[in-house]
Amino acid sequence: MERPRLFCDSCGMRMEEAGDHGAGKRENPYCKNCCDAEGKLKPKELIREELVKFYIEKYDYPKAAAENFVDDFMSKMPAWQKKQETL
Numbered sequence: 001m002e003r004p005r006l007f008c009d010s011c012g013m014r015m016e017e018a019g020d021h022g023a024g025k026r027e028n029p030y031c032k033n034c035c036d037a038e039g040k041l042k043p044k045e046l047i048r049e050e051l052v053k054f055y056i057e058k059y060d061y062p063k064a065a066a067e068n069f070v071d072d073f074m075s076k077m078p079a080w081q082k083k084q085e086t087l
């Protein structure tokens with residue numbers, strides 16, 4: 001048995017309880033923000049957009065800086081390391 005993941009493989013968000021995981025399932029390696037209602041990972045572009053918006057709103061990043069930050073950050077996440085063909 002693997003231990004449940006604590007951090008989303010896509011955006012790095014900490015997942016405290018089952019409800020924080022996609023579709024409310026602890027074995028889902030992605031958080032609810034990165035998944036659709038069925039617990040499937042959303043398209044990379046969509047998650048990137050949401051993360052960029054998040055950093056602009058929360059940390060007051062200029063748009064270009066937020067995009068650079070998110071691109072760099074996402075390139076290190078397990079969910080996106082394999083597929084670099086988009087963008």
Ligand SMILES: [Zn+2]
Nearest residue numbers: 008011031034
């Ligand atoms: Zn996530």
